[in-house]
Amino acid sequence: MTKLDTPPRAPPKQFRLPLSGKFAVAFVGLVTLVLLINGAVDLMLNFRDAKENAIAVQREKAHAAAERVDAFVSEIENQIGWTTRAEWRRIAPDQQRYDFIRLMRQAPAITEVSYLDPSGREQLRVSRLEPDVIGSGKDFSTSPRFTQALKDKTWFGPVYFRRGSEPYMTVAVAHAGRDPGVTVAEVNLKLIWDVVSTIHNGANGYAFVTTATGRLIAHPDLSLVLRDTDLSSLPEVAAALPGKDGARDYQLASWLDGSLVLAAHASVPRLGWIVFVQLPLREAMEPLMESVLQTLALMGLGLLLATVAGTFLARRMVVPIRQLQDGAERFGAGDLSERIVIRTGDEIETLAHRFNAMASRIQDSYETLEAKVEERTRDLNQSLDDLQKAQSRLVQSEKLASLGQLTAGIAHEIKNPLNFVNNFAALSKELVDELTGMLESASLPADIREEADEIAEMLKNNLDKVIQHGKRADSIVKNMLLHSRTGSGEHRLVDINALVEESLNLAYHGARAAKPGFNVTLERDFDPAAGMADIYPQEITRVLLNLMSNGFYATEKKAAAAGAGYAPALAVSTRDRGDAIEIRVRDNGTGIPESVKAKMFDPFFTTKPAGEGTGLGLSLSHDILVKQHGGTVDVATQPGQFTEFTITLPRGGAAPAEPAAKPVSASEPEGQP
């Protein structure tokens, strides 16, 4: 398997957010968005609520404070009330003074109290700062404290300041009954401090009171009051002053020291005073701030949790993916031995299993493929070899075929003249006999007769030799024809010894014909009991010729190497082995090396130089002996000493054998001249 392409590396400059990062960012971003929206909505609602709440609370406090200030004045009015009974002016002055003293004890804010009789003259004055005066007769009949009190029952004078510092107010209450007098009290408004300073408004908020002109009357910081503070320039006070009816009853404003406050006010109608309550904006908005802080804290907590969870999940998700990636990279690099181990129990684990399965399959395929390739290569090589062998065999067959045809043609051509020679030699011999007969009857001198007889005898002898050698030549030609036939012909009972003898002669003469200087000692040891066997004689002849010519070749080679003193010999023997016949062909040639011995029956295997052997001889012989005749062929050899082939042929071995291919050569000539 070839190495997979490594994934293209991104340029290092380009920032790549890892999957975990993307996941975490997406997760945290989503949570943040939700929290932000939630927080914003929450804050918006809270802000409105808090503001409205704060304003409502301040407004309520302003009204409560106004009521308390009103109550303070009402209390004084009530206290004065028990000196305004109808019969009060008729009691003794001492008693009246006593009542006033009691009144002042009851109402510490009253600094001075006086009684105006129905004519508006002062009859009694009791003061904390001045000696008491009885019957001063001062005329107040035209003063508003008298006239207005008579008119309205109760009169509240304008606020005035003693020594430019302390706020005072005159309260005049008309007596009951007909023709009433008036009790007039000077009230030190400094003592509203007692009221105002107990009005608590949150932690740092407070109440203060101004006149209708904005002059400060009461404030928890008394020094502000005593300092003659005019607040009419403060926006919150200016807005509340009479004549600004349209103004809201609350205001966000800055106080004297510049701090922002939430101020609300309410008026005390019968005094014309305005009571303010104010709360530092920071404190008023504290619930809001708290809710903001709460929201922010929740958001922070949410973010933290989201970050932790996102990171955890991202890691949780990415770690197996990384493992998967590493595994895939390993697979990609060709390392298929390891497996990806992921135990997440989800799709990624399944994916890992798939990867593993894939890797296994690839590994298997890889291994099988290698084996197959090897096998195929071997097969291919084998096929190539076979092909090459077949090719050369074909070439050789073609050569042999043409050689066979050639030989057949030559033999045929030779046979006709040879027939003439033989026939005419036999005829000549008969003619010589006839001549001798004729001469016997003729009278001839003895010496001539003797000479003629001698010549006739010599002629007969010569003719016998011609006949003998003619027959021999005829036999050779016959054998050549036989050999040239590629077909095996018919099987029949054959005399083995004769076949062997014939083959030996043919081989020998063949060898002698090929090389005129060839010489070998032929040893024949034929067992007369060898008898007959049912064989394909042509095929067996081919085998024997082959073995014998090989033997000749071996002796020749050895003779060439060994030189004088070496007697080349080829021994051929037959033996009766009962159901089989044994034929041995032994030469004392070069022998066969062990390395060759194993392959010598392979087709096309030859040790001869190119062109001298086809490599088919032994192979064909083996096939003929073993496959065609059901016999055996064995070889015994010793390199440099001898080679002995032992053939065993069953006597009826050829019978069941398949008929060999039809001969391809032309029909044997019948010896016609």
Added chain:
Amino acid sequence: MRRRDVIAGLGGAAILPTAGWSQADKRRRLGILLVYGAAHPDSPVIVETLRASLRGHGWIWGQNLAVDLQFGDGDTEKMGKQTEDMLARQPDIVLAQGVVGTTVLQRATKTTPVVFMMLQDPVGAGFVSSLSHPDGNLTGFTNFDFSLVGKWLQLLKELSPETGRALALINPDYPARLAGYTAELARIGPELGIDARIAGIHDAPEIERAVTAFAKEPRGGLIVLPDAVTGIHGPQIIALAAAHRLPAVYAYEAQIRQGGLAAYTTSVAQEVGRAAGYIDRILRGASVGSLPVQAAARFLTVINVRTAATLGLTISPSLMAKADELIE
């Protein structure tokens, strides 16, 4: 975490010495110049009230507030010296009692904030330009008006209706005050049918001389005006009044507890408490000149019933009604 601790530790170590300095710097100094001697019954009242009130404002004596407490014993010269020494120690603020101490301080410094108390008419004395806006380095609390002479005379008359003469005792060294009281006595005395006059006194012999001389004639009564000398010599005046069977009206409750007949007075503790409030505000950065002078608003009638009985005086129901406190 550990590294941060170490760094914090280093930072802390580096800061510690300066922190020590800044703490020393932050410690404020309060001078208290009392006209009374330590033995005066009001002295512990003043000191303890002040201590408690200041503690309520977060100032703890000896810790973040160094206190330089001086008793003048009514001795002007001594108080001048005390003031000099006190100012040399550079106090952040000084509390002065009465016109004597305030005058000494006003002369000694134009910058150190001074809170005065238990004095009358600071405008007339030139301590402040107005009650509402003092505009200087002094502000504080007044306990009485000159007009209260009328109340004292009336109280004397109510206690002893046959009284036709009255002797007002006061240190005459402060002309504005002397003039103020003199004018009020002249205005109100006749209205009440009392021939009232002022006796300027500086010390015990003068007091004895003045009272003894006054007691020679009948129908007399004493008005012991609020003053350092009368305060210091309270027991002697009370003894003289008893000896000469003179009804006497005082300006301070303490003198009634010592055996004086009656007083129309204000609460010293309340005034000291308010003064502590001003001290606190000034220590925290308030401008002295913008703090208005505050006057007392509540007055108390205190009568020593035993002394009255000794003098053979009966207390009328209206007086009884007025009395805020009866001392047996």
